[in-house]
Each structure stands twice: as C-alpha cells, then as structure tokens.
Amino acid sequence: MKKFKLLLVDDEEEFVRALAERLKMRDLESDTVFDGDQALSFVDEKEPDVMVLDLKMPGIDGIEVLRRVRKTYPNLQVIILTGHGTEKDEERARRLGAFDYMRKPVDIDDLVGRVKKAYKRKLDDLSVAATFAEAGEFDTAREIMNEDDDGSGKR
Amino acid sequence: MADSMFKTPWRAEVGKKKRYLFLWRWVVIATSVVALSPMVILSFVNYFQYKRALHEEVGERARHVTASTKRSLEFFLAQRRSALTFITRERTFEDLGDQAKLEAIFENLQDVLGDIVDLGFIDSGGKQISYVGPYDLKGKNYSEQDWFHEVTIRGYYVSDVFMGYRHIPHFVIAVARKWGAGKPCVLRATIDSDILAQQIRSLNIEPPSEAFLINREGVLQTPSRNQGNLLEKSHVDVPPYSEQWVVREAGGSSGKTSILGYAYINSSPFILIIIKYPATSLANWFNLKRGLWLFLIFSMIVTVLIIMTMATYMVSRIREADSHRAMVLHKVEYQAKMASLGRMAAGVAHEINNPMAIINEKAGMLKDIATFKDDFSYKDKTLQLVDSILHSVERCSRITHRLLGFAKYIDVKIEAIDMDILVKEVIGFLEVEANYRNIEIKVDVLDDNIPTIKSDRGQLQQVLLNMLNNSLNALAESGRDGRILITLNSEGPDHVSVTIEDNGPGISKENLTHIFEPFYTTRSNGTGLGLSITYGIVEKLGGQIETKSEVGVGTSFKVTLPVKKQNSGSGS
Numbered sequence: 021m022k023k024f025k026l027l028l029v030d031d032e033e034e035f036v037r038a039l040a041e042r043l044k045m046r047d048l049e050s051d052t053v054f055d056g057d058q059a060l061s062f063v064d065e066k067e068p069d070v071m072v073l074d075l076k077m078p079g080i081d082g083i084e085v086l087r088r089v090r091k092t093y094p095n096l097q098v099i100i101l102t103g104h105g106t107e108k109d110e111e112r113a114r115r116l117g118a119f120d121y122m123r124k125p126v127d128i129d130d131l132v133g134r135v136k137k138a139y140k141r142k143l144d145d146l147s148v149a150a151t152f153a154e155a156g157e158f159d160t161a162r163e164i165m166n167e168d169d170d171g172s173g174k175r
Numbered sequence: 176m177a178d179s180m181f182k183t184p185w186r187a188e189v190g191k192k193k194r195y196l197f198l199w200r201w202v203v204i205a206t207s208v209v210a211l212s213p214m215v216i217l218s219f220v221n222y223f224q225y226k227r228a229l230h231e232e233v234g235e236r237a238r239h240v241t242a243s244t245k246r247s248l249e250f251f252l253a254q255r256r257s258a259l260t261f262i263t264r265e266r267t268f269e270d271l272g273d274q275a276k277l278e279a280i281f282e283n284l285q286d287v288l289g290d291i292v293d294l295g296f297i298d299s300g301g302k303q304i305s306y307v308g309p310y311d312l313k314g315k316n317y318s319e320q321d322w323f324h325e326v327t328i329r330g331y332y333v334s335d336v337f338m339g340y341r342h343i344p345h346f347v348i349a350v351a352r353k354w355g356a357g358k359p360c361v362l363r364a365t366i367d368s369d370i371l372a373q374q375i376r377s378l379n380i381e382p383p384s385e386a387f388l389i390n391r392e393g394v395l396q397t398p399s400r401n402q403g404n405l406l407e408k409s410h411v412d413v414p415p416y417s418e419q420w421v422v423r424e425a426g427g428s429s430g431k432t433s434i435l436g437y438a439y440i441n442s443s444p445f446i447l448i449i450i451k452y453p454a455t456s457l458a459n460w461f462n463l464k465r466g467l468w469l470f471l472i473f474s475m476i477v478t479v480l481i482i483m484t485m486a487t488y489m490v491s492r493i494r495e496a497d498s499h500r501a502m503v504l505h506k507v508e509y510q511a512k513m514a515s516l517g518r519m520a521a522g523v524a525h526e527i528n529n530p531m532a533i534i535n536e537k538a539g540m541l542k543d544i545a546t547f548k549d550d551f552s553y554k555d556k557t558l559q560l561v562d563s564i565l566h567s568v569e570r571c572s573r574i575t576h577r578l579l580g581f582a583k584y585i586d587v588k589i590e591a592i593d594m595d596i597l598v599k600e601v602i603g604f605l606e607v608e609a610n611y612r613n614i615e616i617k618v619d620v621l622d623d624n625i626p627t628i629k630s631d632r633g634q635l636q637q638v639l640l641n642m643l644n645n646s647l648n649a650l651a652e653s654g655r656d657g658r659i660l661i662t663l664n665s666e667g668p669d670h671v672s673v674t675i676e677d678n679g680p681g682i683s684k685e686n687l688t689h690i691f692e693p694f695y696t697t698r699s700n701g702t703g704l705g706l707s708i709t710y711g712i713v714e715k716l717g718g719q720i721e722t723k724s725e726v727g728v729g730t731s732f733k734v735t736l737p738v739k740k741q742n743s744g745s746g747s
Contacts, residue, residue: 032532032533038536045540
C-alpha cells in the first residue's frame with residue numbers, strides 16, 4: 021500500500037501550519053497549500069488520499085474546489101473544515117460529495133479520527149472495486165469508485 | 176396577539192389624550208355650526224314668512240268683506256232710492272198728493288220692499304201734503320230743515336239713523352222731483368234701520384272681530400259688540416274720507432294688532448267699519464308657532480347628539496388607529512434593529528472564528544508539546560494553563576455559535592412531535608447537571624390527550640433547553656433545594672402549552688421587561704442571548720411565550736404552541 025497522503029487547504033497560514041504540526045505529532049504527515057488554485061494543482065500532481073478543505077478562500081473557493089475534485093478524482097475523500105459554515109453549507113457540501121464537515125475551532129483528536137475514517141473509506145471503496153474488477157465486473161467496479169459517500173446515487 | 180406579548184420589549188405609544196379631546200371639540204363645534212345654522216336660519220325665515228302670510232290672509236279676508244259689504248249696502252240704498260224715484264216719475268203730482276192713492280202706493284211698496292215704515296209726499300213749500308204711516312205727520316212743514324234744502328238741491332237724501340217715536344231706530348230716504356216749472360217736491364220714506372244691521376249681521380263675523388256703521392260724526396248707526404251701543408259715539412276715530420274702501424293695520428283696543436277696514440257708503444252718511452283681530456287664526460298661529468319652535472329645538476338637540484356621537488366614534492377610531500400604527504412602527508423598528516444586530520453578530524462571529532481557530536491550534540500544540548515531552552519542572556503548571564486557554568476558546572466558540580444561531584432564520588423542518596417525549600429527551604440532556612446540583616425536575620401532564628404538534632424538533636428542543644438552562648442557572652445561585660416543575664397541557668383544541676416553573680430567586684419587575692432583549696443578562700458569564708433566541712424561535716413557530724415571576728418565590732415560563740404551524744404575521 022502506498023503511503024497515506026493528506027492535503028490541508030486553508031488560507032490562514034498560521035492555522036494550517038499549526039494544524040499540520042499537531043497532526044505530525046500524532047503520526048499523520050500532511051502537505052499544506054493556501055488557496056484553491058494551489059489545491060487543484062497539488063491534487064493533479066500528487067493525487068492525495070484525503071483533503072481537509074476550508075470553504076472561504078480567495079480566488080477559487082472551497083465549494084468550487086470540491087466540485088472539481090469530485091469530478092476528476094472521485095476517490096479523493098474531502099473533509100470540509102470551516103469557520104463559517106451554516107447548516108445549509110453543510111448540506112450543500114455533503115450533497116456535492118464531501119465525506120465530512122467540521123467547524124472551527126476543531127478538536128484535534130476528533131479531526132484525526134475522521135481523517136483516518138476517510139482514508140479507510142477510500143481503501144474500502146478501492147478494495148471492493150478491485151474485487152469486482154478482478155471478477156471481470158468492470159462496470160460495477162467503476163460504479164463503486166464513482167459513488168457518493170452516502171451511496172445516494174450517481175453524480 | 177398583542178395581549179400575550181406582555182413584557183415585550185416594545186411599548187405602543189399612546190397619543191396624548193389632550194390632542195384627541197381638542198380634535199373632538201373642534202369637530203363637534205364646526206359640524207354643529209354647519210349643520211345647525213341653516214336649520215335655525217330657515218326656521219326663522221319660515222316663522223316670519225308664516226306670520227306675514229297669516230296676516231295677509233286675514234287682511235285679504237278683511238278686504239274682501241269690506242269691499243263686498245260696501246257694494247251690497249250701496250246697492251241696497253240705491254235700490255230703495257230707485258223705487259222712490261220711479262214712483263215720482265210714474266205718478267203725477269196730484270196722485271202723490273192724494274192720500275188714498277198714496278196709501279195704495281205705500282201698500283205696494285211695503286209688499287215689495289218690506290222695511291218701509293212710512294211714506295210721505297212734501298210739496299215745494301215744505302209741507303207734507305200726504306202721509307201714510309204710523310206717525311202723525313200729515314201737514315208737517317219741513318221747509319226750515321236742512322235735509323229739505325239738501326234734497327231739493329241734490330235730488331236725493333239719506334239721513335242718519337235716529338230714534339223714532341217708539342224707540343225704534345229709523346233712517347230716511349227722500350227723492351225730489353220737479354213737476355212743471357216750480358220748485359221740486361219730495362217723496363220721503365222712513366226705513367227701519369234694522370235692515371242695515373241685518374246686512375251686517377249676515378256677514379257672520381266671529382268675535383272679537385266686528386263690523387258696524389257709523390256716521391260722519393262717529394256715532395253708531397248699527398249696534399256693535401265692543402264700541403258701544405246704537406246711537407252712541409263709537410271708540411274708533413272717524414277715518415278720513417276715501418271713495419274707495421280701505422284696509423289697513425291698526426293698533427287694537429287691547430294692544431293687539433288689528434286690521435281695520437272702512438268704506439264710505441256712497442250717497443249716504445254711513446261709514447262701514449270692519450275691525451278684524453286675527454284672533455281665530457291666531458289660535459292656529461300660536462299652535463303653529465309653538466309647534467315650529469318645539470320641532471326646531473328638538474331637531475337641534477337630536478342633531479347635536481348625533482354629531483357628538485359620531486365625533487366620539489370617529490375620534491376614538493382615529494386614536495385606536497394611531498396607537499396601533501405606533502405599535503406596529505415600533506415593532507418594525509425593533510425587528511429591523513434585531514435584523515441588523517443579527518447580521519452584525521454573524522459577521523463578528525465569522526471573523527472571530529478564524530483567529531480563535533489559530534489560538535486553539537497553537538495552544539493545542541503547546542499542550543501536545545508539554546504532554547509528549549518528559550517531565551519538566553513546569554509540566555503540570557503548563558498543562559493547567561494551556562487547558563485554561565483551551566477552555567476559554569471553547570467558551571468563545573459557544574458564544575459565536577449561539578450568535579450565528581441567533582442571526583440566521585433557519586428554515587423550519589416540520590414533523591409530528593409528541594411534547595411528552597420531547598420534554599423527557601431534553602431533560603435527559605440536563606439530567607446529569609441537575610443531579611449534580613441537587614435540583615429535582617418533575618414533569619406533570621395535565622391532559623391525557625395532548626395532541627401531537629406539527630413543528631420543528633430541533634428548534635423546540637432548543638427552546639426547552641434554553642428555558643431549562645435558565646432555571647438551572649437561577650437555582651444554582653439560590654441556596655435552597657431547587658425544584659423545577661414542567662407542566663404540559665392542552666389549551667383549547669388547537670394549542671398546547673409547556674410551563675417551566677422553578678423556585679429560584681425570581682426576576683424583579685424591572686428586569687422582567689428586558690429579559691427577552693438580546694445581550695441582556697444578569698449573570699456574570701451569561702451571553703444574554705438565550706431567551707431572545709428562544710423568543711424568536713417561538714414566534715417563528717407561531718406560538719406565544721409568557722413569563723411570570725416573583726422575587727423570592729420563583730419564575731415560570733409558559734410557551735403556548737399551535738398544533739398546526741400557523742403563520743406568525745408581522746403584525747402580531
């Protein structure tokens with residue numbers, strides 16, 4: 021299994037750096053970018069497994085990033101971490117395919133737990149899909165890969 | 176809804192009572208003047224017109240009577256004169272001088288004209304050469320008398336009424352004729368003057384009006400009612416000569432105005448006098464007058480009463496409308512204020528979240544470092560301090576979340592809710608804390624058939640939580656054993672109520688008016704938002720919230736909710 025790759029996206033540098041350090045103390049390596057453009061480039065280059073994404077950013081905002089990565093990298097699990105969100109935002113994010121939604125200030129251990137869950141989810145999806153693929157059911161495999169987190173139908 | 180909003184933050188401004196009294200007074204005065212003046216003016220005009228018309232009518236009748244009586248009297252006299260003149264033309268001097276022939280003529284005359292008393296023929300020397308009648312006048316000489324001279328010059332003569340030998344009033348008609356070249360001779364007849372009185376009686380003039388004849392000296396020629404007896408001087412002044420009849424107003428004998436008609440009877444010494452008091456018509460006139468005044472006064476009173484009633488009604492409606500409008504304006508103002516406060520709060524909350532997140536992480540990092548490092552001299556102290564920081568961050572977070580909750584108007588998700596179950600759920604959240612503080616929470620369901628409500632579960636939970644939290648906080652401050660009683664009841668067929676009562680220190684009257692205002696709190700670490708959010712939610716759900724409190728006894732909050740969500744209009 022390749023190494024777990026985690027990307028943190030937030031325009032508050034202080035915050036996201038501190039977050040990365042604390043995650044590191046808990047054995048979670050991560051990369052940080054500070055805006056939507058950087059996030060999309062990184063995803064293209066490095067294909068991370070899990071992304072922790074802020075909503076309010078200059079330039080391309082979090083929702084737009086979410087939309088795009090869900091199209092291009094449907095297996096990438098996105099956890100929204102925002103200081104602003106309303107319930108409506110949460111609904112929208114989840115509908116767009118976010119795996120989880122958290123509000124700042126966040127409990128670090130809670131975050132770690134969810135990140136791990138997200139990664140596990142990705143792995144589960146992959147292994148199930150692989151099983152079908154091995155069995156020759158490529159359509160089903162593709163379906164599994166493309167499914168929304170809550171299994172509520174295709175995009 | 177206005178009644179149930181007691182202790183609400185806004186108060187309706189009631190217009191000053193003076194202003195409305197002033198308005199009322201001027202409306203009444205102006206309307207009364209406008210309405211009553213035509214009435215009064217017309218009444219007066221009518222009154223004077225009626226008076227004049229009545230007078231004229233009486234005058235008219237007087238005129239009519241005077242004219243026609245003059246004519247008939249003149250005709251009467253002319254008739255007799257004609258008869259005598261005819262006789263003188265028809266008969267010769269010798270015939271008339273012959274006693275027997277004169278007697279025959281007299282008989283015929285009497286048959287035709289019933290009122291002749293005697294008849295005599297007088298020669299040019301003044302000697303009565305033949306005479307028929309009751310008196311002994313044959314041979315009498317009239318040559319010295321004025322009337323004889325007058326009749327020989329004029330050709331005819333009518334005398335005043337005089338008292339005859341048997342105390343019967345008579346008057347004389349005489350005509351003269353020339354036979355041949357000599358001086359004229361006179362045929363003379365005496366007539367019972369009662370015939371004149373008869374003419375007048377036949378007018379049927381009602382008392383106190385009257386009619387009579389006088390001569391040129393004012394002596395009565397016929398009997399009268401008020402002026403004196405026959406052949407006495409009457410009380411009226413002899414009116415000036417006029418060929419035509421005259422009718423005019425005169426000051427009456429008893430101070431009443433009267434109408435006087437008179438006419439000089441041509442070819443006679445008589446003057447017809449008619450005095451009319453509009454007495455009979457006056458009776459009608461008084462009644463009419465009184466009727467008019469009564470009607471006028473009655474109308475005026477009714478009009479003024481109606482005006483006052485309408486003015487009172489109008490002004491009080493205006494006042495109601497004014498105060499209602501003031502209330503609505505106030506409420507709109509308040510809501511606008513709340514909305515902008517809300518937006519501001521939301522903005523602040525958003526802005527604070529980010530730096531708070533940073534503090535959280537940095538402090539967290541400090542904690543991590545301290546935790547993972549081996550023991551050092553200040554490890555415990557450091558951990559303690561960092562925990563304290565993190566705790567405060569958590570508190571900030573709670574505040575911002577509450578602020579955001581206050582600011583937004585979350586769309587309501589409707590489902591059927593059993594209040595009973597919901598209350599027990601919420602108590603569940605707080606059970607631990609209540610137990611810890613020795614506070615007893617009891618639930619009392621007063622109606623077994625409380626209907627399920629269609630409402631939003633989350634918001635109802637929040638409402639109950641807020642109120643329970645308040646009670647818990649209040650009880651924490653008092654020293655006694657705390658008791659919270661939650662009562663569920665149905666209010667009519669369409670409403671359900673939840674009452675939360677505690678035996679805490681209670682809320683003072685001044686504070687009670689402010690408790691629903693945002694940021695109002697008496698606690699040192701309170702946000703002041705709980706109840707205002709609660710209030711907003713309850714209103715949004717179509718319900719009402721009431722508070723009662725007594726210092727030293729306790730506080731109760733009563734939330735009444737509709738079974739089906741109703742629109743909470745802006746005018747509530």
